[in-house]
Amino acid sequence: MHNTPLSTRQRLVRLALVGLIPLFVTVFFLWAGGWLTPQRLSADKLVDVLQQSGGKHAGFRRNHAKGICVVGEFDANGNASTLSKAAVFAAGRIPVTGRFAIAGGNPQAPDYAVPVRSLALAFQQPNGEQWRTGMNAMPFFPVATPAGFYQLQSATRPDPATGKPDPQKLQAFLAAHPEAQPFFAWAKQFVPSSSWASDRYNSLNAFVLEDAAGHQQRVRWSMVPHTPASAITAADRQDADFLQHDLQQRLAHGPLKWDLILTLAAPGDASNDASKAWPADRPTINAGTLVLNQAEAQQQGPCNDINYDPLILPNGIAASDDPLLNARSAAYAKSYNARTAEQARQGERTL
Structure with a gap:
């Protein structure tokens, strides 16, 4: 031609x-x-405001900086396979790499000083896809939007003169964000547990499950512990690393387990507002059991190089319209790139 x-x-x-x-x-x-667009709330600004609260600590995550790696498996029972075509829900076992942590950007913070805890997990499906999720041991998020989160961090940043947040700034924040009042009320009466093993971890954000026929169901999920809860003790408050010590002692005697519980949204439930809990009477499905059997230090551990981006999702699980998800994903990427580059430079200096 x-x-x-x-x-x-x-x-x-x-x-x-x-x-x-x-x-x-x-x-x-x-x-x-x-x-x-300097007025736009970027990942840089989110990470910067977190660093202003927790300080700069090279080589560590910008939030939830103090933690420990865990490994185990997820034993799916197949109950959720009718809602989602994701391989993670098909009956069988798959490996999991996770991380327990406490909130905040200071990797030297004492465990007893930070009531909010987290569990992040990476599920490795047989088809090569991963499901990553970051969950927190609280019932709902303080705010509904990334801008609200940024303003919350600014309002609660310690005043250099007193070491505590400025009450006037906090009052102004609550006046502008009444959706945060339920969270502050919960936090005021909340008593932390004595162990990561007995905490319930919630996705807070909503997601969408899709089956093979294209039917969709909005859900939130929780890891519900098999370990009975007990309140933090005076002895715990004498050990800055009591959560890590407790976890290692428990795992030395056997695996720790949580059930993955999916909560199904009704038509009127908001999927774009993590500050609102869904009614307690919503139907739930037990999708299987998380079994953790080993813990390792986070630096150079199996979880160190994992970015627990909540938008790394397998086919069959999709993001909802919650605006926090994109903000979390962008900030996680920014934090990951910064800390891994810092770790690389630290490694070069030790050669």
């Missing part, structure tokens, strides 16, 4: 299009970083 030579005009158009591709890529990354 004979090719007709391109005209000068056509060649110029093609060259212009080729030249625009790197330009568009550059503009996209500038936009994502917030450089073109």
Whole structure:
């Protein structure tokens, strides 16, 4: 087949299009970083405000900096396979790499000083896909939007003169964000447990399950412990690392277990507002049991290089319309890139 030579005009158009591709890529990354719209709440700003509260600690996560790696497996019972085509819900066992942590950016914070705890998990499906989830031991999130979270961090940042948040800033925040009042009421009466093993960890954000026929169901999930809960003790408050010590002692005597409970939303339940709990009478499904059997230090441990981005989802699980999910994903990526680069530089200095 004979090719007709391109005209000068056509060649110029093609060259212009080729030249625009790197330009568009550059503009996209500038936009994502917030450089073109400084008033926009970018991942940089979210990470910066977290560092202002917890301080800068090279090589550590910008939030939930203090933690410990855990490994085990998920034993799915198949009950949720009717709701989702994700392989993680098919009956069988798959490996899991996780991380327990306490909230905040200070990796040297005493365990007893931080009431909010977390559990992050990476499920490795047989088909190569992963499901990653970051859960917290609280019933709902303080705010509904990324802007609200940024303002909360700013309002609760300790005053250098007193070491405590400015009461006037906190009152102004609550006046502007009445949706946070239930969380503050919960936190005021909450008594932390004596163990990571006995905490219930909740997704807080909503997600969407999809079956093989395309039917969708909005859900939230929780890891519900088999270990009975007990309140933090005076002896616990004498040990800055009591959560890690307790976990290692418990695992030395056998595995620890949680049931994965899916809560199904009703038509009127908000999936875009993590500050609102769904009614307690919503139907639930026990999808299987998480079994953890080993713990390791986080630095150089199996969880160190995992970014527990909540939007790393397998086929059959999708993000909801919750605006916090995209913000979490972007901030996690920013934090991951920063800390891994810092760890690499630290490794070079030790050679």
